[in-house]
Amino acid sequence: MIDYAQALQRLLQQVMPQAAESCLLADAAGRISAGAVHSPIALPTFDHAAMDGYALAADEPLLAGSEHAVSGSRAAGDGACASGGECCEIMTGAQLPAGLNSVVAVENTHMLETHADGTPARIRLLQALAPGQNVRYAGSDVAPGTPVLSAGARLDSADVMLLAALGIGRIDVVRRPRVAIVGTGKELQADATQPLVSGRIHNSNGPYLVAALRAAGAHVLLCETVDDTPATYIDALRQAVDAGADLVISTGAVSMGRHDFVPATLDRLGAQQLFHGVAIRPGKPLLCARLVAGPLIFAMPGTPMAVAAAIRFFVSPMLRAMAGQAAELPLHAVLDTPQQPKPGLRHFLRATLHQDRDGRLHARVLAQQQPFRIRPFAEAGAWVVLPEGAADCARDSMVEVVGLLHGHPPRIDPPPP
Numbered sequence: 049m050i051d052y053a054q055a056l057q058r059l060l061q062q063v064m065p066q067a068a069e070s071c072l073l074a075d076a077a078g079r080i081s082a083g084a085v086h087s088p089i090a091l092p093t094f095d096h097a098a099m100d101g102y103a104l105a106a107d108e109p110l111l112a113g114s115e116h117a118v119s120g121s122r123a124a125g126d127g128a129c130a131s132g133g134e135c136c137e138i139m140t141g142a143q144l145p146a147g148l149n150s151v152v153a154v155e156n157t158h159m160l161e162t163h164a165d166g167t168p169a170r171i172r173l174l175q176a177l178a179p180g181q182n183v184r185y186a187g188s189d190v191a192p193g194t195p196v197l198s199a200g201a202r203l204d205s206a207d208v209m210l211l212a213a214l215g216i217g218r219i220d221v222v223r224r225p226r227v228a229i230v231g232t233g234k235e236l237q238a239d240a241t242q243p244l245v246s247g248r249i250h251n252s253n254g255p256y257l258v259a260a261l262r263a264a265g266a267h268v269l270l271c272e273t274v275d276d277t278p279a280t281y282i283d284a285l286r287q288a289v290d291a292g293a294d295l296v297i298s299t300g301a302v303s304m305g306r307h308d309f310v311p312a313t314l315d316r317l318g319a320q321q322l323f324h325g326v327a328i329r330p331g332k333p334l335l336c337a338r339l340v341a342g343p344l345i346f347a348m349p350g351t352p353m354a355v356a357a358a359i360r361f362f363v364s365p366m367l368r369a370m371a372g373q374a375a376e377l378p379l380h381a382v383l384d385t386p387q388q389p390k391p392g393l394r395h396f397l398r399a400t401l402h403q404d405r406d407g408r409l410h411a412r413v414l415a416q417q418q419p420f421r422i423r424p425f426a427e428a429g430a431w432v433v434l435p436e437g438a439a440d441c442a443r444d445s446m447v448e449v450v451g452l453l454h455g456h457p458p459r460i461d462p463p464p465p
């Protein structure tokens with residue numbers, strides 16, 4: 049049986065980068081940038097006032113008590129103009145009239161006279177004014193040509209704000225990987241709204257996979273449930289291929305039982321197997337292959353935590369590589385709960401995290417780690433990863449932690465009482 053690193057390497061050798069597509073900026077949050085973006089303009093776009101007050105020409109500091117004749121008034125949105133004198137009323141955001149270079153806030157002035165229409169005619173400074181004070185200069189936030197987004201970046205709302213300010217209304221993003229899900233098992237009751245028939249269970253892997261894959265940025269094409277016969281499975285795979293799937297995920301029937309037909313069926317279909325069985329817990333019987341028609345198939349064990357681990361530690365790195373994203377950097381935490389992992393296996397454990405008073409991150413591996421248990425997964429905020437050679441992990445040893453899904457940071461809970 050191969051180890052995790054070998055399995056991942058085989059998988060990543062199969063990566064085919066996703067094509068790019070153009071996306072409206074309004075729809076871009078959560079998408080992955082397909083290329084670097086450079087600023088087409090300066091930000092701010094012109095020198096403008098940071099305060100409501102008066103714009104003045106100050107080659108050197110203007111003294112407190114100095115008096116200035118006011119002509120004109122500028123508001124945000126007014127076009128460029130030349131100054132009509134030594135001082136002009138100005139509002140926050142208004143372009144500085146040519147020839148004026150400093151702004152005094154209105155509360156730091158005293159109005160001495162007004163024009164006939166009530167607008168300011170003469171003011172006195174109550175404080176000294178330094179040259180350039182209260183002016184936001186063109187390009188001081190972003191100079192034209194500055195890189196503002198790198199290829200492979202996941203766009204968040206802050207990126208949307210920046211790109212919108214730069215007037216970028218469309219952006220090239222990586223096309224969402226298209227995924228088809230096929231759950232196998234005659235125990236799965238198709239209609240979740242009906243009371244369970246004897247021997248049947250509700251399908252939890254299907255809805256989990258739809259939610260997790262969508263949260264990971266994938267487009268879920270279909271989520272089918274089939275029984276334990278090769279014919280229905282093959283039919284569902286055909287549907288997945290016809291729908292244009294880049295990846296197919298099936299669950300169940302990959303282990304040693306008499307009804308575990310998936311490995312032999314994929315063989316019969318001529319699928320090129322990358323691996324079947326990885327030295328991990330949970331999820332050891334995981335099978336990965338390339339279907340003759342093109343897409344990769346992850347044939348996951350049916351056990352719920354085997355599915356969750358396969359998504360997090362195999363599918364997620366694959367999706368990142370397809371999107372041109374670098375491998376994730378894990379966090380590290382102090383282990384509060386000693387562990388005795390089985391030698392030779394990489395363990396993926398459900399855990400909660402908290403920070404101590406010194407800001408150090410701590411991990412508590414949840415007590416019930418059997419792979420059929422779903423409740424501890426729902427309580428967990430992170431995965432703890434213990435590598436194959438971890439031996440006994442004493443309390444206070446440092447362990448690797450990652451969020452429950454890629455692109456989603458681990459959840460940090462309040463410290464336990």
Ligand SMILES: Nc1nc2c(c(=O)[nH]1)N[C@H]1C(S)=C(S)[C@@H](COP(=O)(O)OP(=O)(O)OC[C@H]3O[C@@H](n4cnc5c(N)ncnc54)[C@H](O)[C@@H]3O)O[C@H]1N2
Pocket residue numbers: 231232233235236249250251252253254299300301302303304305308331332333348349350351352354419
């Ligand atoms: N003799 C051996 N038996 C088993 C071995 C082994 O090495 N030798 N490995 C065990 C391990 S580890 C795992 S994991 C499971 C994997 O089995 P399968 O991939 O064949 O999966 P199934 O038997 O179809 O299902 C396992 C389990 O999960 C439940 N299940 C299946 N699909 C769903 C679903 N969509 N939603 C919720 N639950 C589902 C299913 O009812 C079973 O309880 O094999 C061990 N056995």
Ligand code: MOO
Pocket residue numbers: 328329330331332333349351353354419420
């Ligand atoms: O690999 Mo299985 O999920 O341990 O039961």
